[in-house]
Amino acid sequence: DLKVVIVGGGSSYTPGIVQALIASRDRFDFSELILYDIDNQRNDDMLLIVEYQIGKEGLEHCITVNATSDPKIAFTQADFIFSQIRVGGLKMREQDEKIPLKHGLVGQETCGLGGFSYGLRTIKEILNIVEYVQIYAPEAWILNYTNPETIVSEAVRRAFPRIKMINACDMTISIEETIARNYGYDRKNWIPVYYGLNHFGWYKSIYDKSLDRDIMPEILERLKNEGLKVASFNEGDTTWQEAWEMMAKIVTNFPDAVPNNYLEYYLYSEETVEKMDLNYTRANMVMDSRERRTKIMAEKIRNHVGGNILDFNFGEHGQYIVDMAVSILNDDHGRYMLIVENKGAIPNLRDDAMVEVPSYVGRTGVEPISLRFEIDDFHKGLMEAQNAAEKLLVDAYFEESYDKALKAFTLNQTVPNANVAKKVLDEFIVANEGYWPKL
């Protein structure tokens, strides 16, 4: 009988995780679910929704759910901890997007300077959570989704090198699913080889077991000629449709690997800025859609009107993180793209970089594969610059160093010069008052 904690329980992604947990119950026997959040209002709303969800499945007698902001109650005797916090909420995400955009730079939650602002906010909170887990449930596994992932996991690596934490992102699954659906493949047959940093990487090959060959050449051809018309999840969400289009564009110009679509922000920063609206960014869109729907749903349940739980996004996100927990518990050795310390996985990249590479997940944790080939200079150069910038940012956090932060901001590849880097940094210092360390 497992105890599961969702950190950031009030998030509108929670029902997706719960749905995946319910669907996996035969292999993942959990009886206690805790929603842990510092925002009691949101957490209580989500508790109503999750109870409703569990009731719909007739499982209210098998699973107890509670919401709390008390770390001791949350983590004591926990077995699995799913972390998906968003420090500062969507209000601060809006700042992350709008401040760089005002200066003509990419305004995005994980890429560019917005991601750096978010990173400096998040490190402290993630380290706190890890600390609580050390105290109350040192044997528990932390499955971490918290963005910006390379920065967050780099900070945890430095402070808690031995922690039982798995850093995962659903983007690779989402890319694979999108490609498979568009061109008529089943990704369950795939053995993909991917490398990069989080939200910053490339597929080198995709071996299809049913076809008995590497299908990368044909996928590259089709990406160039047909693009991607069907979304795998977030259907009808135009932002994502645009992201898939940019992926096709990257392949047209650099036809040797399937890119992570997030590379658009680095390779075509100008173009992505042109498409953004300073008055209405992704944060605004999410507030007006997911956040609104969650509030309405909680209100409906409170007033006994019910509601459709399927309004929530049950995409790859929840399933992916639950599959990993199942893989640990049952020693499945499932293969996932995970963020790990390089240590030779990519032979010609520094050992202490946090990289995203194929890894097997079983009872003892993560076993990354070694690629056994050297990545080319183009990818390597891009990654090294990005990695150095991220490392400098984490240095800035631990050393409370303005100099390091300015270097990190200047080196970020969405930034054309040190003048604008400094302007944005200075604005972010003010906007992040109370969240950032004192630089």
Ligand code: G6P
């Ligand atoms: C993908 C990324 C996540 C990111 C999310 C944002 O799933 O892998 O890292 O948090 O997209 O989605 P949103 O709908 O909040 O913009």
Ligand code: MN
């Ligand atoms: Mn991600």
